[in-house]
Structure formats: structure tokens, C-alpha cells
Amino acid sequence: MQDARLRIGATLLLSCAAFSSVFGAVLVALWWGIIGRGERNLPGRHAAAVIFGAIILVAGFTEAFGGDGISYGFRMTVVTLIAFWAFGHGREGDLMNTAVWAFGDRIGFDLGLTAEMAVSSLRRIEKDIRDIKNALKLKGSRGPVHDLIPLGFALTIIQIHRAREQGIILATRGYRGGGTYLPTFRRSKTDNVAFFGSILIIVAVFVSFVGYL
Numbered sequence: 381m382q383d384a385r386l387r388i389g390a391t392l393l394l395s396c397a398a399f400s401s402v403f404g405a406v407l408v409a410l411w412w413g414i415i416g417r418g419e420r421n422l423p424g425r426h427a428a429a430v431i432f433g434a435i436i437l438v439a440g441f442t443e444a445f446g447g448d449g450i451s452y453g454f455r456m457t458v459v460t461l462i463a464f465w466a467f468g469h470g471r472e473g474d475l476m477n478t479a480v481w482a483f484g485d486r487i488g489f490d491l492g493l494t495a496e497m498a499v500s501s502l503r504r505i506e507k508d509i510r511d512i513k514n515a516l517k518l519k520g521s522r523g524p525v526h527d528l529i530p531l532g533f534a535l536t537i538i539q540i541h542r543a544r545e546q547g548i549i550l551a552t553r554g555y556r557g558g559g560t561y562l563p564t565f566r567r568s569k570t571d572n573v574a575f576f577g578s579i580l581i582i583v584a585v586f587v588s589f590v591g592y593l
Contacts, residue, residue, distance in 0.1 A: 381568065381570070381571045381574050381575070382565075382566045382567055382568045382571060383565050383566065383567040383568075383571045384471075384474035384475070384477055384478045384565060385478050385481065385482075385565060386567070386571050386572070386574070386575040387466055387474075387571075388466070388474075388475075388478055389575060389578070390466075390574060390575050390577075390578040391462060391463070391465075391466040393578040393579065393581070393582045394408045394411060394412075394462045394578050394581065394582075395459050395462055395463070396582060397578075397581045397582045397585045398455055398458040398459045398462065399455050399456070399459055400585055400589070401455075401585060401588070401589070402451055402454060402455065403585065403588055404455075404581065404582075404584075404585040404588075405454055405455045405458040405459075407581045407584060407585070408458050408459075408462060408581060409458050409461070411577055411578065411581060412458070412461050412462060412465060415570075415573070415574045415577055430509060430528065430531060430532070430535075431460060432457065432460070433528050434528065434532065435453055435456045435457060435460065436453060437528065438452070438453075438456075439452050439453030439456070440453075467499070467502070472496070473496070475492050475495035475496050475499060476489075476492035476493065476495070476496050476561060476563070477492070477563035477564060477565060478492070478563070479491040479492030479495060480492055480561045480563045481563040481565075485559060485560055485561065486557070489557075489559040489560075489561055490557055492561070493559075497543075497546055501539055501542050501543070505535065508535060508538055509531065509535070512530075512531050512534045512535065513527070513531070515534075516530065516531070
């Protein structure tokens with residue numbers, strides 16, 4: 381989907397549908413497999429191992445302690461696939477364009493700037509993971525499962541440090557909020573079909589929920 385407004389809207393609808401129930405997750409998985417094919421943009425194996433490994437770990441603990449870990453794991457996996465699709469197919473400036481279009485030059489500019497900075501940091505995660513894994517190997521790695529916790533902790537610290545540096549740069553340049561920005565959008569022939577499909581899914585999930593009550 382080239383239109384950032386429709387892609388972000390579809391991502392929100394599909395994520396809500398997938399997380400709400402297994403039925404919704406199945407529908408979203410079908411959407412991802414049919415409409416989103418060719419646009420999946422899965423991350424590198426290192427990032428995928430960390431992210432899906434964390435989901436499996438949480439799901440396993442939940443199931444072991446009497447929760448519905450299998451359902452949680454499946455739903456979160458589908459939500460993550462949709463996030464990969466949305467993130468991988470996006471272009472620089474999409475979030476800024478959408479935020480300013482939706483909320484104006486004041487609030488929208490601030491939201492868009494924050495979102496673009498966050499996405500910029502996320503795009504560096506693959507390199508961060510490789511660097512951390514190399515450091516763990518030098519210190520004596522105990523295997524991918526044991527490395528998940530220190531790797532996740534190190535990634536969190538890196539992101540916090542990076543956010544602090546970006547904040548200092550903005551403050552040094554005198555940024556106080558808001559700005560002037562002209563949003564632009566492009567749309568492909570399949571954008572409307574894909575977005576309409578996400579609407580049908582969230583409606584189907586809502587109808588099934590009402591019927592269950």
C-alpha cells in the first residue's frame with residue numbers, strides 16, 4: 381500500500397482484530413497471506429529470532445502458569461507479522477505526512493517528528509542486535525535462549541540512550557514544538573481494496589463478539 385494514511389489505518393484495524401480473538405487473528409493471517417503477499421518485508425533472521433523468541437517465551441510462561449499462552453502466542457505472532465508488513469513497506473516521511481494531515485502543523489508535527497525518530501531508531505535494530513551478539517560471543521555466549529534476556533536489556537538501554545541524544549540535539553537547535561510541513565501522498569490501485577478488506581475483518585470480529593455475548 382503506497383498511501384500511508386490507508387496503510388496506517390489498516391495496520392491499526394488489523395492489529396486490533398488480531399489481538400482481540402483467535403478468530404480475528406485467523407482472518408488477519410489470511411489477509412496477510414493474500415493481500416499482503418509480496419509486501420511482507422520480514423526482518424533479518426537475528427531480529428526475527430529475538431522478537432519471535434520473546435513471544436514464544438512469554439507464551440510458554442503464560443501456558444505453564446495456567447493462562448492461555450497458545451492463544452496469546454498465535455495472536456501476537458499475527459500482530460507482529462502485520463507490524464513487519466507495515467514497517468517494511470513504509471517510506472521515510474510517511475508518519476510525518478499522516479500526522480500533519482490528521483492533526484495539523486502543531487500537534488501533528490510533534491507527533492510525526494516523534495514517530496519518525498522512533499522508526500529511525502527501529503531501523504538500526506538489526507545492526508544493534510549483530511553488535512550485541514558479537515559482544516556476547518566475546519564474553520562467552522551460552523546459546524541463543526540464554527542470550528535473549530541480556531540482549532533485550534542491552535537493546536532497551538541503547539534505545540533510551542539514543543532517545544536522550546536526539547532530545548539534546550533538538551533542544552540545542554531551539555526546537556519548541558510545531559512546524560510547517562506540507563504532506564504529500566501517493567496511492568496504488570490495490571490500496572482501496574486492501575483497506576476495505578481490513579474494514580471487513582474488524583466488522584466480522586465485532587459481529588462475532590456481539591453474537592458471543
